Amino acid sequence: WQRLSKAYLRKHPLCVKCMARGRFTAATVVDHIIPHRGDPHLMWDESNWQALCKSCHDRKTWTEDQNPVYRY
Known part of the structure; x- marks a missing residue:
């Protein structure tokens, strides 16, 4: 994960949130x-990633x- x-x-x-x-x-x-x-699909799917600053994250x-949402 660190390398990716x-x-x-x-x-x-x-x-992306600040740019918006x-x-x-x-x-x-x-x-x-x-x-x-x-x-694991959501973890490694790059289309599920976004770049954020620490504050926005x-x-x-x-x-x-x-307000967690669980998908089973």
Whole structure:
């Protein structure tokens, strides 16, 4: 995961949430758009990844943890 996420951030250096608000912030975290919660398909599917800054990632994760959605 470390190697893949670093490579992803090199290709996607800006936070997508900040860019949507007109700000240019360096991305430091590769986020799973749909939390994988142990599902290997969601974990490794690059179309389920997005580049986020730590602030946006923490906010998104906190919200998801407060309202988890499980897919079985």
